[in-house]
Amino acid sequence: MKAEYSFDPDTAHGLMRVRMAGFFEPGDVARFAADLMEQLAQLGRPPNEHLTLVDIRAMDIQSQQAVERFEQVLANSPMRSRRLAFVVGRSLSRMQIKRAASSRDAGYFQAPERAEAWLLGKDDAAAA
Template sequence: MSADFSIRLNRDRNLLDVRLGGFFTLDDVARYRSAITAASRELGGDPGQQIMLCDISDMRIQSQDVVEAFRQNMADPLYARRRVALVVTATLARTQAQRAVGRREARMFTSRVDAEAWLFSEVKAAA
């Protein structure tokens, strides 16, 4: 399965809703980086105040160079988000995702419902 991704914006929640699937090459990671940069700019405001829901449950196990490319993206201050929730399934994919996320404020979930509950709990608490 080749790489596939989609990015939807939810302006009301300041949310980047991302889905990644398949097997990525370094060129695919570069395409994704360009697309997420454009989406973040379109959402507007400070990227550090945006939140991200990233469903990677359809991703295949990635090569080490691709995991490293995603890690470098996540380490870039331009990609800092207030909160990142990852929806994962496979144990190995979870391990690769943890390496890619690095030290960012991110949590992993096995369901989208649980991921959304955590992402939006901060908003409810502030209300």
Template sequence: MDARYDIRADPAQGMIHIRMGGFFSEADVQSFAASYRAELRHVAHPGQLTLVDIRDMKIQAQDIVAAFGAVMASPDIRSRKLAFLCGSTLARLQAQRLTDRDGVAFFDDMAAAEAWLLA
């Protein structure tokens, strides 16, 4: 698999920035979840804001989408607001399957995503 991710806390904004790319396995999802939890120590949570840039993500298998959905819905990770930066319609549709809760939005512009999170 060619999964890659970068997770960075922004304590001043109470935000987590995530950049993801490639194709993930179940082990990659678990590694991502552990890294995400580690970065959460640097921001006040619950209630953090999360920006996820998935413009470099490949379309994932359904079991991987379900695994990411479970991670992002986990009470110790769940964000107050979650913005996805999507590069394609297919990526947006797949990300929309992760969650159907309030406080989630999808963008194709970084500035718009950040403005929505901070509003």
């Protein structure tokens, strides 16, 4: 499946919801990063003061090259969120995102509602 992503900014909470699906080529990761920077600028928060929820349940297993590019995106200072949560599905995808986000203290959840509650501090939900 071709790479797809969408953004759902919540300016009231400083929360960027991201949905990602399919297989990402390195060029797709670069386009995603550029679009994310554009969306974050419109969120109305100072750099690194936003929250991010990324739903990757529909992502395919990624190539090593794509995982490395995602590592760079996640470590990018202007894009770093104050708190980061992933909604994950299959175990191999989960292992790939944990590797890509190894520089981050991120939460991993199976339900988007739990991830969002954790991000907003409304729940002491333990990460999955």
